[in-house]
Amino acid sequence: MEDLPVGFVAILNAATLKQKQLMLSAISASFAKPEPSVQSEPANALVKIEDLVEHVPDLGLDDDLYYFINEELLSLQLQNVRGAGVKTKWLSPESESYNYGKVNNKPSDIKQFPNILKLMDIVNKHPSTTGDMDCCLISRYPTHKSTLRWHSDNESEIISQSSSICTVSFGAPRQLQCALGSHNDKSKIKPDLVLPAIDRTMNVMKPGAQQLMLHAVSPGKESTDRSADVRFSISFRRHSPVDPKNQGPDELSSSDAQGQSSGSNKFADVVLIAGDSFAARLDQKLLGKGKKDVRNISKGGRKIEAVEKDIEDFVTANPQVGISKLFVSVGTNDIRNCQTGVKHLKKALSDLMHKIKLILPNTKIWFQSIPPINPNGSKFIARHVLLMNNLIFDMCSKFRLYYLDIFPVFLNWNGSINSRLFPPYDNVRKCFDIHPNKKDHRAISFDIEIEVKYKSCPKRKVFNYEKGDYRGLNEDLYRINWDRAFMSNDPCLAWDIFKKTLGELCDHRIPKKTMRSQFQPPWYDSECDRIRRKKEKWRIKAKESTNESDRLTYTEKFRSMRKLFKKTMNDKMKSNFVDDSDPALISKRFWTHVKSKSKSTRIPETVQYRNRFRYEAKDQAALFNEYFYNQFSEASNYNIDIDFANNDFLDLKFYSEDILLILRSLNPSKAAGPDGIHGKVLKYCASSLAYPLSILFNLSFVTGCIPPDWKLASVVPVFKKELYEIGIVYQSVSGR
Ligand SMILES: O=C(O)CCC(=O)C(=O)O
Numbered sequence: 001m002e003d004l005p006v007g008f009v010a011i012l013n014a015a016t017l018k019q020k021q022l023m024l025s026a027i028s029a030s031f032a033k034p035e036p037s038v039q040s041e042p043a044n045a046l047v048k049i050e051d052l053v054e055h056v057p058d059l060g061l062d063d064d065l066y067y068f069i070n071e072e073l074l075s076l077q078l079q080n081v082r083g084a085g086v087k088t089k090w091l092s093p094e095s096e097s098y099n100y101g102k103v104n105n106k107p108s109d110i111k112q113f114p115n116i117l118k119l120m121d122i123v124n125k126h127p128s129t130t131g132d133m134d135c136c137l138i139s140r141y142p143t144h145k146s147t148l149r150w151h152s153d154n155e156s157e158i159i160s161q162s163s164s165i166c167t168v169s170f171g172a173p174r175q176l177q178c179a180l181g182s183h184n185d186k187s188k189i190k191p192d193l194v195l196p197a198i199d200r201t202m203n204v205m206k207p208g209a210q211q212l213m214l215h216a217v218s219p220g221k222e223s224t225d226r227s228a229d230v231r232f233s234i235s236f237r238r239h240s241p242v243d244p245k246n247q248g249p250d251e252l253s254s255s256d257a258q259g260q261s262s263g264s265n266k267f268a269d270v271v272l273i274a275g276d277s278f279a280a281r282l283d284q285k286l287l288g289k290g291k292k293d294v295r296n297i298s299k300g301g302r303k304i305e306a307v308e309k310d311i312e313d314f315v316t317a318n319p320q321v322g323i324s325k326l327f328v329s330v331g332t333n334d335i336r337n338c339q340t341g342v343k344h345l346k347k348a349l350s351d352l353m354h355k356i357k358l359i360l361p362n363t364k365i366w367f368q369s370i371p372p373i374n375p376n377g378s379k380f381i382a383r384h385v386l387l388m389n390n391l392i393f394d395m396c397s398k399f400r401l402y403y404l405d406i407f408p409v410f411l412n413w414n415g416s417i418n419s420r421l422f423p424p425y426d427n428v429r430k431c432f433d434i435h436p437n438k439k440d441h442r443a444i445s446f447d448i449e450i451e452v453k454y455k456s457c458p459k460r461k462v463f464n465y466e467k468g469d470y471r472g473l474n475e476d477l478y479r480i481n482w483d484r485a486f487m488s489n490d491p492c493l494a495w496d497i498f499k500k501t502l503g504e505l506c507d508h509r510i511p512k513k514t515m516r517s518q519f520q521p522p523w524y525d526s527e528c529d530r531i532r533r534k535k536e537k538w539r540i541k542a543k544e545s546t547n548e549s550d551r552l553t554y555t556e557k558f559r560s561m562r563k564l565f566k567k568t569m570n571d572k573m574k575s576n577f578v579d580d581s582d583p584a585l586i587s588k589r590f591w592t593h594v595k596s597k598s599k600s601t602r603i604p605e606t607v608q609y610r611n612r613f614r615y616e617a618k619d620q621a622a623l624f625n626e627y628f629y630n631q632f633s634e635a636s637n638y639n640i641d642i643d644f645a646n647n648d649f650l651d652l653k654f655y656s657e658d659i660l661l662i663l664r665s666l667n668p669s670k671a672a673g674p675d676g677i678h679g680k681v682l683k684y685c686a687s688s689l690a691y692p693l694s695i696l697f698n699l700s701f702v703t704g705c706i707p708p709d710w711k712l713a714s715v716v717p718v719f720k721k722e723l724y725e726i727g728i729v730y731q732s733v734s735g736r
């Protein structure tokens, strides 16, 4: 492990924190067993086309199922035209569309087609398939002339590339042509293999086929009966496990590199690496695995402005080149020799990102963080690395670019330097040098593909305190015999009984509401939803109508619904923002909404305390906890001489009349504290709660026992200055 390579870039689909963990373990594993770094032969020299496709002549479909599948196929409302008159329908369990070229296939729920599902089950059980198909693209070839041109189904955003694609044919016979390689001039392709695509048979394209070969459907023979020319194909695929909605900031339908039958491939598709020496030594052959065209235009010593120019020059000089992905590594040279923070670099970084977005609007863009460079003489200030990374992160969020955080990769789980990734400590220069400037330190790259399963967040039910029946609640509370309930004289037990009783009554008297998705504002209610659905209905009708006068009528209806929707939303928003207690104030709900829309987080990605770095929210909370705990001094040890027998302090009583006044003065719009009792309940049921609370307070006072709930407080760290050592940055604010 002594002479480890030092430059590093991890390419991954989305750099979330969870993935980073996986990345770390994958990286550790890759160090334990180093992969041979020999570049593999071009894939098509090794692969035979027979390994990529297979014809299955008999699927064992019974006649009934065959008949019912045909019924389902005929019932489909086909949408897009693909190739020569071929129309399609996309059936999927997921809600996103399947896009290629200019074609946008909206999904219908595959579960509504039980017989196609049965067929999918048969296909999945067939040993020649990967057995994990869950969606399908149905194509209808209306005449013998309808064809599909050479293409590959390589839309990795939506179609898993590690699963097979299995096409079952119905109706008129055709042929599926297959040709190895990617072929720039599609008009000259000669098929390497032709498979029959006849009624009730299946053709399986194995994983890798979409990357290594193209396929096409050629015209059929004309028959005397026109209806016998119709062919359907059901092409089963596996939905990509990465949800494009969550995949990253700038999702695009870029994967049409090969061009589906509808579009041609005008551009060469490249991955561009730009930036400073951290990226300069990356081995572009290894990065593209020999399949992707990777261009590396980074140079040692480059600063942000120079990188902006490098990228611009490349784009101008290569107008025929389409850049599908861009990796940028900047910042290290800008913070070198700099003593005064990094704020002054914000403009250059923003200009760079702005320019890139402008000239490469369809490119997926990653900005890499700076790895932890140790102070090297006075050239680097370690804190500046963190500040710069936070700036890069913030700007990435602003410009909706990917932030590729490699910083934590160089640290151990406990946040200290990971010696397996660092070269040995250099005693002469008093530093670790992870900079890849030594000849024997070749850059290495990791191409880590991680399947991410996104959990759909269950809808949360919460009390709707606005609509509570407080009169009823008061009545219920009056009926409770609190003296009996608190008979034990133990304040902790009594408090538990109080909370449980109140909770049960609240369940009964306060309705629940379902928390809406975070994308909807809090005032979006069922009425808004109803209007929105109507609006959508007319919009779709207008779009799908073939008759001009129908279209105009539907459009008119759509417009009036849209107007109503806007008005309703506006009215609801205004009434929502009025503060109940003081109409002159901007309400808390307003800020909640603003916060929910803002991308900024209160806590930066990396929190550091006493040289320990934490990335996970839970670990960060532990660090905060430790910090705040350390702020308390030791318990004092005063010996105050009190004469308890004659001290009227002990005569202190908590009267329900006083408690009533305090409860009535509470601000009902404040959130509940750790005990979960909401301000509205306390205020509006003050008269019925004052008595049991007075018993509880008196009990607690005389027994000297405080229920644990009363000692809890919600502590919110509030970011104060642009510094990262917790102690300096955060002040605690405790609410209770
Ligand atoms: O219809 C066929 O046999 C092939 C279908 C196909 O290639 C596709 O749907 O992408």
Ligand SMILES: [Fe+2]
Binding pocket: 151, 152, 153, 215
């Ligand atoms: Fe295809």
